[in-house]
Amino acid sequence: MPKTSARLLALLSLLQTRRDWSGAHLAARLDVSLRTVRRDVDRLRELGYPITAVKGPEGGYRLGAGAEPPPLLFDDDQAIALTVALQIAAGNADGGLAVPAAQALNTIRQVMPARLRNRVNALQVTAVERPAAQPAAPVGGDVLLALSTAARNREVLGFGYGTDPFDRPPRRVEPHHVVTWDRRWYLVAYDLDKQEWRTYRADRITLRTPNGPRFPPRQLPGGDVAAFVTGRFRGSTDPAGGWPCTGTVILDQDAATLAPYIGDGVLEEIGPGRCRLTLGSWSWTGLAAAIARFDTATTVISPPELTRAFARLARRCAGVTGPTT
Template identity: 45%
Template sequence: MLETSARLLRLLSLLQAHREWSGTQLADRLGVTARTVRRDVERLRELGYPVNATPGTGGGYQLGAGAELPPLLLDDDEAVAVAVGLRTAAGQGIEGIGETSVRALAKLEQVLPHRLRRRVGALNAFTVPMLRGPQSSAVDPALLTELAHLCRDAERLRFDYRGHDGGETRRTVEPHRLVCTERRWYLVAWDLDRADWRTFRVDRLIPRPPHGPRFDPREPPAEDLAGYVSEGVSTHAYAVRATVRLLAPLAVAAERVSPSAGTLEPDGDEACVLRTGAASLDVMVIHVMMAGLEFEVLEPVELIDAIRTARDRLDGALTRASGPRTPAGDRAQAPRA
């Protein structure tokens, strides 16, 4: 059996990780009796953690927002600063930070007193960030935390969605995880109407509450969800797909090709394979050339013809540019009428 202090930390972690637990579930997780769980909950309340209890067979324990901020070694000003910082980091889509920021923000906002929530909301409402890239792909951090809560609590989500072609549909899904790239956020979810896993751009969805009911989480579509999303948004979403061998080590190519532009896998020490997609073969030629690396086309063979066509156009442009040209100052002026 865990010591009391370690057990309290474990209990607090469980309450933060899930929306509601029954007394029996907590007792099983902690290896103690239901009576001990009740005593430990009282100890957390004495420390300032707002643990709500619902009596009855369908009741349980839930960590809620209280009148005072629990002892996180933060005063009010520090708590506001942390919340604003987490929201900013989440909205920037910084690689390796965005997803962690959303999880931390969801935990912090769950226990923030209402007076501090108002301060955080005011700061975000009247602060204008200078973001890189198109503003149309920016995501409200409040939406990210809402989706994170739904993933955590295994609650169904209904939303309006604008697809890649501009068409709008109403979707009902079982949300699983949020995945972020350096530019965008994606929701991986089980689509109930299509009975399959789907990836949705978060900036294209508008939630339609109420949420729920709850569901039993499914086995995810892949162990590496980041790779799953990368392949879906960079390859499967496009009509034209290609596989090329880049004549550069994987580490070098990874600096030139973002996860949203294609998936990479090693091919020996001095080369790697890129799988990517584009709207047309002409766009694919430009897309591959933009990597700035020597390459070999593996498939489709039609891409080779598109490259030859592009080469001929470039050769023609260079030939015309290298011909004799008359300086502008030496050109004879046309006679006036």
């Protein structure tokens, strides 16, 4: 059993990784008894961490939001993963987040213990992106946040659009989704003046505040944002985009982190640290492998063939052999 101080840090780190934990799962991960978990939770509460009890068959715990947020804790693997992600974002001059990413990376390095900081400083990653016929214009994080918030809150947006946005009448839209396609960010929205569904490049949007009134949800044609966007850009309503196999999954990762690597898939942010991806491939197993490369927790939405392909891929990988030295 680890010492109490180390165990408390491990418990706090686990509570930060997902919303709810049952007492039994925490006990198993920490290799302690349920009684020890309860005592450690009480100790963290005494230190000011807002841990609430979760009702249910097994009971559990949740790290809530307090008046002052607790310090973030990362184990070695998490710190390395975060460093890689921030280095990639900082090196992407077209992403609009290069400077904040570099600043965040510097801040995190300063608060790391010397042992871990030395390991992270030795990790230098450069992302080389495929050349594009038309480089994507940068989109600031404040713009993406404003568009996503308006879509989530169902608030009418007014914005200028184009190279001379203030020389034209402002667009009035009901925002529906913020998506990325081929390294560009787009807003899918219903244009109230043209009375039709449209896609708008986020880098051409000049926001005008405040937002308008709230609106009732409107059904997107076809009911699926991936099919709608794919059809718009490929000139058809075929959600497969020409691929014989296409599927939709939920990934436990920020859309902004994955956006540079999606290619012609459709990526939609659905919440903090979660996104929906629709992607095509030449076979179901090939599609499963393409999704698995993102190295994050994955939930298949559709179709069942993709779920079976993941199982086949797992068996195939488990049987791989190679040199033993």
